[in-house]
Structures are given as C-alpha cells and as structure tokens.
Amino acid sequence: MNQTKTNIIANFAGRFITAILSIVFVPIYLRYLSVEMYGIISFFASIQAFLFLLDGGISPTLNREVARLSAFPEKAQELRDLSRTLEILCWAVAVLVCVIALIASPAAANYWLKSENISREIIREALMLMSITFAFQWSIGFYTGGLYGLQKQKLLNIINVFVSILRSFGAFFVLVYVSPTIKAFLVWQLITTVLNCFLLVVFFWRKLPKTAGKPHFKSTLLEEVWRYAAGMAGTSLVVLVLTQTDKLILSKMLTLEDFGYYSLALTLVNTGIGMIVGSIQTTYFPQFSQLVAQNKIDELREFYHRACQVMSFFLIPVVSILAFFSYEILLVWTRSPEIAEKAYILLTLVAIGTGLNGLMHLPYYAQLAFGITKIGFWQNVIAIVFLIPFMIYTTLHYGAVGGALSWAILNFSYTIIGLHIMHRLILKDELKRWYLEDTIKPILITAVVLLFCRSIITLTNATTFHIVGTVGVLFLLSVIISALTLPKMRESLSYYIRKTLTRFSYEV
Template sequence: MLKRNIIANYLGQGWTALMGIVFIPLYIQYIGIEAYGLIGFFAILQAWMTMLDLGMTPTLNREIARYKAGAISIESILDLLRSMEWICAGIALLIISIIWFASPLLANSWLKVEKLPINTVIQAIVVMGFVVATRLWEEIYRGAIRGMQQQVWLNGMQAILATLRWAGVLAVLVWVSPTVQAFFIWQGVISIISIIIYARKTYQWLPDSTRYGQFSLHAIKDVGRFAGGMAVITLLALLLTQIDKLLLSGLLSLEQFGYYALAGVVAGGLAQLITPMNAAIYPKFTELVTHQDEAALIKTYHDACQLMSAVIIPPALILAAFSNPVLLLWTGNHTLTTAVAPILSLLVLGTLFNGFMNVPYMLQLAYGWTGYAIRVNLVAVAIIIPAILWVVPKYGAIGAAWIWITLNAAYVLVGVHFMYRRLLPEQKWRWYRESIAKPLLSGAVFAFGLAFIMPVAHERLEAAFVVLAASIFVSTSVLMIIPSIRKRIMRFFNPVLR
C-alpha cells in the first residue's frame, strides 16, 4: 500500500502543481503583473492562516492512522472529527470577519498599489478571506483521508479539482471577466465544492458506529498535547518561511513583489514534490512505531529518504543552474526572465535543503515528539528574524532568498544531529552519505558544469533543448548513485536480478 500511495501522491500532486504553475503567464497576460502581486499576497495570507489550523489536520491524520492500527476506537475518532468540524467552523467565521474589516487598511496602508483602483484591491482582499477560510476547512477532511491511507482516491480527486480550479479560472478570465476579483470568486466556488466532496467521502469510509460523532472536550483534551505541539511548530515554521514574503509585500511595490511571488511559485513547485512523500510515509511510520517494528521502520525510513532525494535533487539543480532558460521556456518573456531568474536560483536551493529534512520530521511526528522541532525553530526564529529585518531593507528580494538558503542548510548540517541522538542513532551517517552527500555532489557537478559550457538560450526552442539535455544528464547522474534507486533500475533492465 505504501508504494501505491507514494506513486498516487506524486501523480496527483504533480498534476496539481502543473495546473498551479502552467497557466501563470496567461493570468499575468489577462490581469497584469500588479494584479498577480495580489495573488502572491493571497498566498501569504493562506500560509499565515494555516496556524489557525491549531494542529488539527496532522493530529486527525495521526489519530486515524492509530485507529487503523487498532490503538483507539471508532467512537473516539467520530467524536474527534465532529469536534474539529465545529472548531474549524468557528475559525472560518473569524478569518472572514477579520479580513473583511482589515481589507481597507491592507489596501491603503500595507500594499504599495500603483495602478490598480483601491476599490478593486479591497474587493479582492475580502474575497481572499472567504477563500482562505474554506481552504482551511477542506484540509481537515484531506487529513482524515490521508490517515485512512486512501491516497489513490484523494489524489485523483485533487487532480480533478485542481484542473477545475486553475484551468477553469483561465476560462473565467477569458470569457467572463478578466479581473482579479473574478479570479478569487472562482477559487471560492471550487473550495466549497471541495469541502462537500471530501466531507462526504470521509464519512463514507469511516465504519458504522452505534452512534453519531458529537462535540467532546474530552476528545480534544486527549490529543491536546500533540495538537498543541503541532500548532506551535506551525507558527514557528510560518515565522521562518513566510516572514520574508510578509516584509517584502510591504516594502516593495506590488509589481516588484509580483516578481518575487512568481519566483516563489516556481520554487514552491519543487515543494509539491515533497508533500506527496510526507502524506504517504507519515501514517506508515505511525503504524510501524505503534507496532514497535524497528527493523521495518529503518528500511522504510532509508527507502523514503533516498526516494525523496531522487525526486527533488534533479529538478532543484536544473532550476538553480538553468533558471534563465527554464523561465524563458515557460513565459516567453525576457523581462520576466531577467527579473525573476536570480531570485529563483536561490529560493529553489533553499527549498531543496528543506526537502531533505521532511522525512526525518515525519519520523519525529510518528513518535509524537514535537518538542524537538519547537526548540530548534525557537532558536532559528531568534536568529533569523533579526537577520531578515536587517537584510531585506538593504538588499531586498535577493537578501531574503539568501536567508532562506542559510536557514535550511543549517537544519541539515546542524539541527539533524540532535534528532539522531534520540531516534535511530545508528542511521545518521548512512542518511548523510546515501541520501544527501553523494547524489547532491554528483548532480551539482553535472548541473553547474553544463550551465558553464552550454550556450546561452535566446529563444524558446533553444531553451527547450538546453533544459532537456541538462535534465537527462543530471537526472542520470543522481539516480545511478542512490543505492535503492540504482538497484531498482538494474533489476528493471536485467531480469536475472529480479
């Protein structure tokens, strides 16, 4: 089931990421780069509002995985789910109300609007509040479905809804109204449809019980410590990953912020390759930890770490070393390419280091150990936020991107040592050697070496050739040096080894 879920997650998330990225140049064509800056601001709001999830989604995921392993009863799950639904409804109303009342202040005082009418910006922000609230609610049900390990269905449905969300909104912009308000209204419509579908399927998959679920303070109290830890981790992670964007949205013009947001979206496409692995391995790790099967846990852990590296290192190095031809191929716009490429190269390397830490983080959560991540992130916040406040006003977007790399490299080079003192202590150097050092060094030599010797692309056809050729060489060099991936490739081409 784990392999099937991982494959389904990558196919589903890959399609979702493609839908979220491929149409962006057309959005900019119809609504302009300044209006696209509002979409970037929406992404910031959505990220910050995830702290109001209060750890409910990962907690529900973990508790349903524990129920599947026989550790708790169906009545407890039903009560927990119903309790979280009521809490989420209250939070959604709070989000909508706060953003409604704050929209004039945000439009007039925070965002540096130059061309768009202020009323247009205010209306767009109001609709953003509704969309953010609904997206938070639908995530609760997605967490429940992941805990059931029904990820094949989930990814298929997410792919369908992503197509409606991102391709559908292009149709709205072309044939109905080429405005940023129409963009966000369509997002809200799709989110409502998503909530209905996910909620119905969640309850269909839960076994019959002698009673319906009900709001229960006892159910909340039972998971309060883990959920509280997850809420604190989420808050600290937001401070570390979103404070740069928040500051830039107020310090830069909306147009300039649009360029940074565009680079962030492309780098975020790499992050879309990380979350499918997390979604599949988290419930599996939880199941193995519950059964105290350490041998299977170690094997699954290293397989997951190596697969993560195989998936994220090649595209990250291609985006970092060949940011100019990639952006030119995608947008066909030399102005956008010149403005965005330097920022993209840095952001994507930081995201790569962040990806290395995700499987170890899922292991921590499977053991219910949230305290470590809280302590590490507290130290990081104490260092990074003052650094951002000093660097961003002086160096702008490039300075913020360098801080993103420094933060995530420090996690990999320093923070992970303390985790391995408590969890799987004998596996640390194997992780460094097989999942990071060898594939990263091999891929980097090919990627940056090719970037140095290959001709500069001036047209889309030239850019396509450069990106394709580099991708083949870099991917091959990375995949063939990762032990578990190399063995699978050899078995595929040599039937005797099967």
C-alpha cells in the same frame, strides 16, 4: 503493486497534473490580471499562512490519529468521535479566521500594499473575496489530512485533479468571456473551493470505518491529543515566522509589481518541489505513525532510509535544474526576457533553500510519528533569534535577493543542526547513514556535473526548442546520477533490469 507504491504514484499523478495546470495557466492569468494583481494574491497567501496558526495543530493531529487508530479495528467508534470533535473545532476556527481577515482587509488595502495602477477599492474587494475563500480552504486542509491518514491518496487525488481542471479552465473562460477582472477571477476561485470542500466532506466520512453508533463531539478525547496539537501549533508558529517574514517585509517595501516578480519565482519552485515533497511525505507519514504505534522500530529504520532516498531521487534533479538553469526556465515559461532577468537569481536561491527544506521533511515527520514536537519548536525559536535579524538586514539592503538568500541559509543550517539533535533522540546512530547514503553523494556529483555543463553550454539567443531539449537532456542525466548514487534506488533499478532481461530471455 503494494500500497506504498500505489500511494506515491497517485500522489505524483495528482500533483503533477495540478502543477502542469498551474505552470500553463499562470502566464495566461498574468496576461489578463497583470503582475500587480498576482502580487495581491501572493500577499494574501502569506497572510493566510499566518492565519493558519489558529488551526492549533488540528489538521496534522487528525492525520496522525486517523493513521494510528485505523490500525486497530476495535477503535473505530473512537476514531469517528475524534473526527467529529476535531471537525467542529476546525469549522469554528475557520469562521473566526474569516471574520478576522474580513475586518483587516480595508486596512491592508489602504496602509500596507503599494500599487501604482490599482485602486484601493479593487484591492479591498479582492482581499475580502479571498478571506471568504480562505474559510473553506482551511477546512479543505482538515479533510485532506484525514484522507491522508486513511491512506486514501488515490481518491483524494482524483478529487483534487477534477477540481483543479475545473478551476483552471473555468478561470480562463471567465477572464476571456465574462470579465477580465480580479473580482471575476476570485469569485470563480470561491465557487470551486466550496465545491472541493463539499466533495472532501462527503468522501472523508464515507471512508471512515463504519460503526453502529453515530459520531459525537467528546471533549474527553481532546485530553489525549491536546499536547500533540499544541506542540504542532507552537512549531507551526515559529516556522511560519521564519518562512513568511521575507514575504511580508517585501510586500511592504516593494511595489506590487516587484513583489509579483518575487512571487513568480516562489510559484515555480513551490509548484515543482512542492509536488514532489507533498507526494512523498503524505505517503510515508501515515506508515511511520503505524510502525511507531506497533513498536516496529527496526523495520522503521530501514523504511525511513528508503523513504529519504526516494525523496532525494525525485528532489535533487529538479532542484539542480532549477538552480543552474533558472534564467532559461523562466524565459521559456513566461516568454518575457524582462521577467527572466529580474527573477532568475531569486529562483536559484529559493530553489536551493526549498530543496534543502524538502530533504528535511521526512526526518521531521519521523519525529511527529513518535509524537515529538519539541525539536522542531526549539530549533526554530533559536533560528528566529539569530536569523530573523539577518533576514531583515539583507532584505532592507538587497531587497528580494536578500530575502531569498536568508531562506537558503536558514535551511542549510537545519540540515546541520536540526538533524544532529533529532538523531540523538530517535533513530539513534542513523545520522551518518542519512548524510552519506541518503543525500550528500547525489547532491555533490549532480552539482559538479551540471556546473561543468553550465560552463560549456551556451543558450544565449537559443530557440525555445533548443532550450527545452538541452535542459531536458541534462535533467535526465541528473535523474540517472541520483539513481546510481542512492543505494536503495540502485537496488531497485538493478532488480527491474534483471527482471526485464529475464522476461525478455524467457520470451525469446
């Protein structure tokens, strides 16, 4: 099995287990913590995303540079020195961010969040605990990027699965047998995050190429990567403004309970779609970077389209099912008709927007492999000028649905405008192929088929078994449609069928 397949399988396996744990345990946490408590955690996650801006592009820079330098054995010492240099910067910023978050926690508890049942003191303590956890979570992102650059996905996912199991089952034990409070829950999250960070530190340095000398901090190495890091930081800034504004507006305007419903829809989408997108992009980005470094552009073209079709094959069926059967999925997941009724439209819109965003990830990472960050930066700046006012308007007038609708429109515009600009600078003449072969055909056919099925299938008052069975069959149908309409997937399917038939004939 080649390394690409091994990495994809490792990433999917690790993220699938983590996703299952999240799906299983979130309803349990809600039982003990309430939807309001979940809203607090989701609010901090949005603030945390903004604080990641201070990263300055350190983590993605490490990912790219590790992938690039590891292709040249003679640069092992430079790789270790650069890793130590970026590591020191990462921890310095992590401490700074932690202090900022700790200072801001009382103000957020007193003046921003609206709670009807939770005291300000409890909210303040929760935010402060999450602030400390965030410092370690920040550093986890750094070492994760390094291991991805080394293409050690199998090891990384073993660590992640181990910690996820410990975190989920441990949190359940704490809530049931120790204390059913958000403070106890967050203390356990902090403990497991520290453990996760420690394991990644140890294995990252063990897997770097060995050299005779020790790694040292060298400011001169920053001169070679600062432009890329600065470009990444600038792009991250405008992306986060676009993707987090709706959450911040909603956290201010809505009660924590209503914001919790919105957050549930995001959790389900990010768990399913995030698993797919994260698994695939982290597999292909280091290889994009190596092909660019070795100037194998023709090979990159074919590899790029294969990667995009792999993304479509896994992503389109999941997004389609989430969009067309959002109410039924929420009902089965939460066992609450009230939650399903309040969140299903949100789930549909967020799934569509996030799915389109997922299709854009590999084109975006192809840009980064070439060291180009200006495309993403400027297209997002323009989007802020035109789309943010619309997002604020729709959120003010339509609440959570307005924010979700804005997210879907934003990502649809990216697939039209952003890709056109990108393919004028790199991988020229590949745009038409991306649309016709990589995405549009499976999207249209799957949507038409599921829309027809949605119109003739009635799941009102259906049992859980009936809902799961029906949605499961339609999901498999969507997978088959994707496999047959994507050229690279169809070739692979034909190859494995012929191989299986040949082996069967030989055995007979």
